[in-house]
Amino acid sequence: MKLYDFTRAPSPRRVRIFAAEKGLSIPSEQVDILSGKARTPEFLAINPAGGLPVLQLDDASYLAESDAIALYLERLHPEPNLLGRDAKEQATILMWERRTELNLYVRVLHAFQHGHPLSAARVKKQIKEYAEFQRDAIVEQLAWMNEQLKGRLFVAGPRFTIADITALVTIDFGRLVEALKLDPSHKELARWYEAVSHRPSAAA
Numbered sequence: 662m663k664l665y666d667f668t669r670a671p672s673p674r675r676v677r678i679f680a681a682e683k684g685l686s687i688p689s690e691q692v693d694i695l696s697g698k699a700r701t702p703e704f705l706a707i708n709p710a711g712g713l714p715v716l717q718l719d720d721a722s723y724l725a726e727s728d729a730i731a732l733y734l735e736r737l738h739p740e741p742n743l744l745g746r747d748a749k750e751q752a753t754i755l756m757w758e759r760r761t762e763l764n765l766y767v768r769v770l771h772a773f774q775h776g777h778p779l780s781a782a783r784v785k786k787q788i789k790e791y792a793e794f795q796r797d798a799i800v801e802q803l804a805w806m807n808e809q810l811k812g813r814l815f816v817a818g819p820r821f822t823i824a825d826i827t828a829l830v831t832i833d834f835g836r837l838v839e840a841l842k843l844d845p846s847h848k849e850l851a852r853w854y855e856a857v858s859h860r861p862s863a864a865a
């Protein structure tokens with residue numbers, strides 16, 4: 662296996678943390694997305710959607726999309742379990758994973774794409790008002806997450822799962838691009854962030 666990776670990008674980090682939680686060390690190759698390397702004809706032959714991460718399998722085929730790669734790794738290496746054991750737990754984790762990705766990650770990404778100078782040359786047109794709108798939505802979403810974390814240790818329940826990985830990566834990416842600031846009055850979110858960001862896998 663080989664992971665096409667870019668250390669500074671959030672989606673590949675989701676896979677890196679997932680693999681680190683399972684104790685896996687996957688050889689990787691850096692693809693500089695900032696200089697457009699994930700959009701060259703050679704790379705599009707590997708992943709026609711463009712973008713990272715991509716996992717090259719031992720049969721020389723390719724898997725893209727971080728959640729799909731995570732599912733593949735979980736099936737090959739079931740422990741520690743990060744995607745749920747029975748029907749209810751799997752569905753609950755998926756519910757929180759999708760909420761985190763669609764309501765937080767995508768907003769942070771859009772705030773970055775439309776508001777950050779690093780993205781200026783990479784989108785056809787930056788719409789600053791849209792970035793501002795997404796920043797406001799991020800603030801609301803974080804307040805909501807803080808409420809949801811009351812009475813439970815992790816995003817999807819009593820144990821660490823893929824939903825925590827997606828939330829951690831999103832928050833770190835948001836801080837990096839200044840679309841997101843954690844409010845010190847959000848005690849539950851701060852408690853959760855402290856716990857997950859100190860796991861060894863967070864360094865991945």
Ligand SMILES: N[C@@H](CCC(=O)N[C@@H](CS)C(=O)NCC(=O)O)C(=O)O
Nearest residue numbers: 670671672694699712713714726727
């Ligand atoms: N939905 C995809 C996101 C893929 C994606 O957009 N990756 C970004 C990095 S976070 C990328 O490679 N962007 C550069 C490009 O698309 O050219 C996933 O979860 O894997």
